Amino acid sequence: MxxxxxxxxxxxxxxxxxxxxxxxxxxxFEYRLVQNKGRRVSTPHFTILVSTRAPSQxxxxxxxxxxxxxxxxxxxxxxVGNAVARNRVKRVLREVFRRNQSVFSAMNDYVFIxxxxxxxxxxxxxxxxxxxxxxxLAAERGSGPQSARRSHR
Numbered sequence: 560m561x562x563x564x565x566x567x568x569x570x571x572x573x574x575x576x577x578x579x580x581x582x583x584x585x586x587x588f589e590y591r592l593v594q595n596k597g598r599r600v601s602t603p604h605f606t607i608l609v610s611t612r613a614p615s616q617x618x619x620x621x622x623x624x625x626x627x628x629x630x631x632x633x634x635x636x637x638x639v640g641n642a643v644a645r646n647r648v649k650r651v652l653r654e655v656f657r658r659n660q661s662v663f664s665a666m667n668d669y670v671f672i673x674x675x676x677x678x679x680x681x682x683x684x685x686x687x688x689x690x691x692x693x694x695x696l697a698a699e700r701g702s703g704p705q706s707a708r709r710s711h712r
Contacts (some may be wrong), residue, residue, distance in 0.1 A: 563673045578653045578657050583631060584632030584669075584670060589668065590632055591668060593608045593609075593632065593670045594608055596638070597609050597668070598610070599612030600692050600696065602692060603674075604673065604674050605672060606671075607668070608670040611667055612668055613666075614703070628665055629656075629660065630669070631653065631670075632670040632671070633648070633653070633670070634670065634673065635648045635677070638675070639673045639675060640679065646675045647678055648680075651681070651685050652671050653678065653681055654682060658667070659689070662689060664696075690706045
């Protein structure tokens with residue numbers, strides 16, 4: 560019987576090696592909160608909803624929502640492609656989110672809605688779109704009172 564070799568890869572350079580459930584927007588009411596209270600930003604391949612979460616925010620039943628950190632939700636409809644294409648989009652987005660936590664502001668929920676063309680993107684292209692959005696949001700936050708306004712497109 561062969562023994563399993565220990566993992567010698569350095570996953571600490573890119574964040575945790577797993578995408579745990581606490582880093583996900585999982586329930587319908589959480590998606591609805593982001594949709595109703597969040598800021599909408601469009602890129603060529605994604606619509607991104609960003610919502611700041613209050614530290615004491617609780618679920619309707621009174622249970623506290625996860626600890627202070629950014630969370631990711633992904634929506635990929637059948638219009639984008641078949642199951643293989645949809646799952647690839649989700650995998651790439653989760654990996655970008657997991658490995659680049661410094662790009663995502665803490666205490667924000669991010670919901671990515673994939674558009675046509677998203678399945679053809681690789682890791683670097685998705686990362687470039689995410690960084691552009693993060694840069695635009697950071698610039699907007701620093702611009703004063705207009706940063707509180709919600710985009711209506």
